Amino acid sequence: MPALVAARGPGAGTVAGTVEGEQMSIRQRRAVATAVLATSVTVLSACGSGSTASNGASADTFKGKPTGTLNAWAFDNADDVGKARLDYAKGQLGGLDIKLDQTAFDAQKFTTRIASGNVPDVVQMNSQFVATYAAQGLITPVDQCLSTHSVTATDHWYPQVVDDVKYDGKIWAVPQFYQPPAIILNKRVMDAAGVTAADIDTSKPEALIAAAKKMTKASGGNPTTMGFNPVPTGQPGLWLLAFGGKLIGDQGKPALDDPKNAQALTFLKQLVDAQGGWAKIKSFTDSFDVFGDKNQFVKDQVGAEVDAQWYVNVLTPYVKQVDISAVPLKDSSGQPVTAASGTAFVIPAGAKNPAAACAWMLDLTSDAGWMAAGAARAATLKAKPGAINTGLFTGSPSADKSIRSTYVKPSGNAGFDQTINTYYSILPTGKSFGSSPAGQQIQTEITNAIASALLGEKSPADALKAAQDASMQAYTKVVK
Template identity: 60%
Template sequence: MERRRAAIVAAGVAIALGLAAAGCESGSGDEGGGSDAVSFDANVSGALSAWAFDNADDVGQARIDYAAQQLQGVSIKMDQTGFDAQKFTARLAGGDVPDVVQMDREYVPTYAAQGLILPLEKCFTAHNVDPKQRWYPNVVGDVTYKSQVWAVPQFYQPPAIILNTTVMDAAGVKPEDIDTSKPDVLLAAVQKMYKASGGVPAVLGFNPQATGQTYLWFISQGGKLVGDSGAPTLDDPSNVYPLELLKRIVDAQGGFAKYKSFTDAFDTFGDNNQFVKNQVGAEVDAQWYPNVLSPYKDKIKIGAVPFKGKDGQPVTVAYGGSFVIPAKAKNLSAACKWVLALTDDGSWDAAATARAATIAKEKSINTGLFTGSPGPDKAIRDKYVKPSGNAGFDQVISTYYDVVATGKSAGASPAGQQLKQELTNAITAALLGQKPPQKALADAQTATMNAYRSIAGS
């Protein structure tokens, strides 16, 4: 069971495929010239090397097998190690250049700004793919830098709020009280459910995932983290309100230090998870978490509501995985066709079929696959997501499907990784009371801008 839960989470963060590193010359593409000289041919041959994917699960293997069938005559070599930023730049500098690399979408604009990966408009044109039609707008936004798309995205698992109705019912709290667009209503509900023992939290009314869903809190509440040019905007005045709201929520539950210590001790993936133990009344969770909870469906009572923005409308924000083609890749045409095959409707149908077989064997609940593409998401839901007999779980699953189209991109910045770290530092400092929100955000902006200038120039 533990291995299965780990596989579920790994699949949710980035698909576990397994790809390799030994580029071989092919008839298409150039030897790493500028993007203007790059061409992609729909007819492919030769050898393809790819890297930065962990071992395949059922979903990943089905997609690998499907994509290989679409590239008859191409020899595909796979390296099953995970992505490492230092290793990536070292490999490129040493001439050991894979044709395809998988990485989190937050990395993409960094390497785009450095000229280490290729824009993919010509790849899309060669195969009649319209990014605006294949993927959700926010998913494309994650990999768009200076008006060009630099990666083929995959997966978008939106966050929503899972309700522990056992705790809520005992406190007299209703689902409509868990409303992130109405702070006073939300805080009143939190205070009804919150319990302490010996001065430390015993039950959280609401776990906001303060340092785990940072983009969601800021973008949904009117904040702005990245400017149109990709420059960080952490010190934008609009970012103060989300941080102040987070502080109100954690202060109402013992303060950040005690809150963090309590949540860090959760058995999140185990038999004594926070829903089984009734340690939370409500919690922000990504779409993959109901899979973790499904083995306990007879022990817990859950529901879900959308996470709402400051305007009262449902909203989601989350990154995911992607495929990039390095600028000096040798078999560009095969790389292009392969990554598009891994994300087309047939690939996702094969993946969903494999996952359905696994779920049937384990007698679990099919919560669907959230691919990053609206077409496959709907097709998989219609074909495989059926009433489970558990009304609470079914309502949770439906909520995630309802909100997936409400996604917003936090923006694409060459300093994306530094931005995430510095924003987390700012949140921590402000919630601990070490710095006022404005000061914490200003310091984070200074550090992130230094990183931005070193990558993208002034």
Template identity: 65%
Template sequence: MKKSPKTLLAVGVATAMVALAGCSGGGNDTAAADFTTTPTGTLNAWGFDNADDVGTSRLDYAKAQLKDVDIKIDQTAFDAQKFTTRAASGSVPDIVQMDRQFVGTYAAQGLIQPLDKCFEAGDVDADERWYENVVDDVTYDDQMWGVPQFYQPPAIILNKKVMDAAGVTADQIDTSKPDVLIEAAKKMYKESGGNPTTIGFDPVATGQGELWMLGYGGQVIDDDGKPALDDPNNVKAIEFLTELADAQGGFAKMKSFSDSFDTFGDNNQFVADQVGAQLNAQWYVNVLSPYADQVEIEAVPFRDQDGEPFSVTGGTAFVIPTGAKNPSAACQWALDLTSQDAWMAAGEARADTIAAKPGAINTGLFTGSPEADKAVREKFVGDSGNAGFDQTISTFYDVAAEGRSFGSSPAGQAIKSELNNAITSALLGDKTPEKALEDAQAAAMTAYTQAGGQ
């Protein structure tokens, strides 16, 4: 079977980890650095590519707090293979920004340092600063290995024009009522010559696969960090996604059509009425805000099978590699970047950017910190004059409190890739859901073992 680029990346990471396993002691044996010294000297950081107003304002704030530190930033994007190569050679930066799903992998191999002592030195209570599920993202072997930032909760954005024309109401877009949701999708679905022209409900099955599994009571990673893709409830989720796709022309045609969307452009799927409802992360509301006078949107939460609002985490984290030359500065810098004051500086910068664009809407910041989210919202996010956008923004804020972590594993990226492979093969009809998940579990377990899982 042809592997996706993400799968190849994950396999590459696992392979590199095998080579490094002989020279690293694993997560349990990694000693924490001394984070108590006063930060001075040079700090080398990596992975800070394309910083926007939110990023640059926080960087400015953190720099002002570390007046005796010369901060040098490599603004190229994080690269997993490059990181493992640098770790093997002993040439590592002091701090790295990466996707949180990498954290468990590097923690298991002893390539990054546990940060509980960093939080202690900085007088930071992790449970107070971050959402519980955000903390869980970077927790492995009962220790925290990253300083998390951002949390983009998913919810369902509704295209009221398409829904109203089809006679569909918001209460019918309910993921806890599969039969009702499929009927609503069928009412909104349109096709021409056998090809979709409007997808009634786009579940983004291969982009939000973990959400669907967990929402159906399944799991992707168990409490010990092992893959759990063959969980029986995951089968139920894929069976629903298959039925939903079959009701809208089939997965192959749906995927081909959605791949053609002008997602970030002037003729995006909401402007062009190519979707009736679509599962999206919060950042997509920002994409739609310039088109507020062309679209009519609202939002509803994704609900689990008990009918409760449900969300999952995603975002990045700062990690300190083993062998970092200036761990004290790295620790303090990461804590400054994710502090309440830094986020308020970011909120002000974003508000200034929006004020310079007539008609722009402030959709808020989703920082990974509940107190920062609340403070930014109260000070900078007001009544936009567009009731639909205001309701949508409120929905995303409300659902953020209902989050759950995917889990942390030495093979986090490989598990995600194998899950997407399983969903794709099942929706295309190449395998049954049971067989697809069984094969994915076997491949993920191989990656887990290679990456140092016990």
């Protein structure tokens, strides 16, 4: 499936540039979630009850000039944008000795390292993990870090991005960015079927299903063009938000059995059934050359598709081979809606150099750090004649505005320009999925529920009930 991942992707502007999300199988997601919960609970027992260690941070913890050695982990595969930010932060911190462990984040390894006392000073992780570790005292809240450096979270970052890393009234991580999903339109396929951009309206489910059906083509009973690809298991919470549902309720409790979630799953089931059924669609979309010369827009294998902003970067080399534009997803009232998610920086409990960790991760996410990244990306694109600068989506409104005004110029291709503008326009409309001590388990269970409902193995309501029960078991293991 095309990876609907607001967390990472080519050109995402992240420190780590690898892709995750849809490419992780349901079985792998379940294994990750189990590792997070089982290993974390073990570590919690070893450390004692509650979050005493993490709640002990004071303003003095983060004062003073950063010195000594900073150990940072999970900064794998940095691209030009990531390297520019790393260089900028290093330059700001003078004699600080920065040592990077450039392996990918691993939940079991993280909790094992904390239990053994081999604790890094900064870790980059998916924001969905943050509340799990916060509830168990395995990371340090960063409120005092921010105030020491005169950073007001909701001024520097979009509020929905901050909400992803808040739990129990505290901020537990420094957000890195967010890249909102929208719908990329393949105008060749749409024109051939007599479908317009106005027909791709998620606030009008019946009309959208009819438009998808008109664009769908098959050969021998198997799809050759999918009219509308909702990428339902790529970022499942997105569809719940669009229908007014939710993943997480008060105090971080799972809310997968919300009645509006069942409406979302019922719609998705109707949508995929109108295009050949989930089994055939999944097989078809798994064959897409998502990052290659024969991607689904070049080959006209989709009429419209939900994608995070970074996928526009993937399509830019094929500007002469595709004909695209974009529209936002809309909620039931017709208002644009998108979702915040991504990676964040945390300071583990027991970190030996929290003052340096605080200063370093704030430099990485400062406007100046992002402008250095913007300059690096512009230089990279300058070496590629005809390349299109789609901007960097940072999680910070001021940085986004500065990068856009400085580097994002008319490309000469009206469709790409309109697509880029659409993604910028929906940044303020993003909603947080919320944060929960069972956040990763919730993501795993809702993905399982959607797959089960789409395959017809369970009704939407029954699939959601099973997901809710499993998520609550995970929640109660952490919150006692």
